[in-house]
Amino acid sequence: MSADSVRPLLEGFRAGRRASLARAMSIVEDGRPECDALLAELHPALGRARRIGVTGPPGAGKSTITTHLAAQFRQSGLTVGIIAVDPTSPFTGGALLGDRVRMESVALDPGVFIRSMATRGSLGGLAGTTRELSDVLDAFGMDRVLIETVGVGQSELEIARTADQSIVVLVPESGDSIQAMKAGLMEIADLFVVNKADRPGADRVKVDLEVMLGLRGGRSLGDEPAHHGVDLRRIGNPAKAARKAAASTNSDVWTPQVMTTVGTTGEGVGELVTSLDRHFAYLQRSGSLAGRRRARTRQRVVDVVEARVRRRLWLDAATNAWLDERIQDVDSGAATPFAVADALLSRSGSLLTGAK
């Protein structure tokens, strides 16, 4: 599909019309035919927005933190885009009434644009789509893009990795910090937020996290093993090792912060914004921002390549007919999936290169 097909839409988009933004977002989310042409046109306008991931287990209060952050950014005169990839998020409609009301103050602000993503059926992966939706919001001129995602699976971690900065939200509940570590959240977090910090156990989780991050010794709350029989001091910590190595060569290193917030009152959110700014300054100063963005660009090309391969192979009628004929051989045990896959690729050269 040529660039001409998106010309009228681009005019409205560049004039800052929200209806055009909404339409552009839908084109990208649904992966419609004009999607690539649209993104190619928007490409030169990218790079202004700060992309902030908000990740954590269900019920940690990610939407509340996202709402508070958006409100703070608006108070500083910044425009905000929000993408919710969390099927349990109030933004996607699963709100209790109280949440929804609180959120509406932000949702009705013309300086905020919210898009909830359906988390099923998207060909080629949610992480790619989230990155492209962030691109659209960035090209539209949003100063901040907040990406809310539930951190329970591999795909959600990939989504979090599309952000410039990642906040991991936890609550003071039994084992939450251990779970976070197991689920790989430690590796993506630039900032930790212990939300609902007015509940019992908040200090315990904060200490646990700080021990795991190597920010303090494991014996600070007594001599017993730190948590549920898991001695946190004995868990290898690559991040800590990297920081130590870097510190010994005097280079610039970021130490993840552990903040506390109370979602119901907004307590601690101001400090969170300050920490985000400090972290962003570090990213710029150290060259990490350029590195993260280069990695994102590379991943984007990789995703486009893989999406093209899938489209060229699986939307091709002849390939599908050929495959259907061979499935019976595999089911009967006469052929293996590997032999059929190899045969399929060896006959698909001109299809894959785009020569036909």
Place this chain on the structure above:
Amino acid sequence: MSADSVRPLLEGFRAGRRASLARAMSIVEDGRPECDALLAELHPALGRARRIGVTGPPGAGKSTITTHLAAQFRQSGLTVGIIAVDPTSPFTGGALLGDRVRMESVALDPGVFIRSMATRGSLGGLAGTTRELSDVLDAFGMDRVLIETVGVGQSELEIARTADQSIVVLVPESGDSIQAMKAGLMEIADLFVVNKADRPGADRVKVDLEVMLGLRGGRSLGDEPAHHGVDLRRIGNPAKAARKAAASTNSDVWTPQVMTTVGTTGEGVGELVTSLDRHFAYLQRSGSLAGRRRARTRQRVVDVVEARVRRRLWLDAATNAWLDERIQDVDSGAATPFAVADALLSRSGSLLTGAK
């Protein structure tokens, strides 16, 4: 890697040694070089096991139901494999003590093999790996394979679709049935289980589900809208429409059942096993089982093709060097990801077909 490299392992595997099974599972989970050769060798032995998915939101009691099911199957003299893909599952280590103790009675039984999957870092998708791990358990001779997965994202739904039969576990908590529908769980469920049915609200959730499934009218518990202001009767129900259409032509249709269980006591699990058997008989009688397994085989070939494409492209040093050089053009806005992707594919013909 040739079939010779897995010959010694296969001997132990075919002799029924658990250590060989454990090693085969690790080879597949880690995607080691000998993985394809191993799976090709096991391929003719597939098709005996019944694969049962247990999916639901965190905290619904999926592991408890899985444990009870395994115990029941063992009482009938059946062997059981369990794959837990849920990062919050006790099988993966996130148990409260009570759960773990209950589970150990099953875990220590030599007729049961449990594998918890790390849910990060696996190249090529968890659904594919889960299917292949199920294949290994099937080839080993397990009569039942239970796949526990948290149903919160797209990848988890894909995992659920690798099973012959899917159980969706919910709890009588506010909005759980609505969430299930939104998350796409309605479409995969052959059987619903309302667990913790001794809690208040269980009947409400059961009725909600039955209304959504078209098993009863929406006014049966009075005239008020059924739930949180969402009038369930107004939600389009494709499953119901399909059943109606099928019923009018007299063909064989499965109506999802809504069962209740109490995880702490095991109440209702016997009935669940009976329903699973009835559903399996339906799958065989109607030809749906053959259809589901054919679709799974096809998806398997598709996954192998895509994994081969990824491996051939992204493990190729020359391709990576070529790509690295072009990333700067994309970052500067001089080229788009799409143009670079097209150029990459057009130069990769012999790489992709396996000719070099």
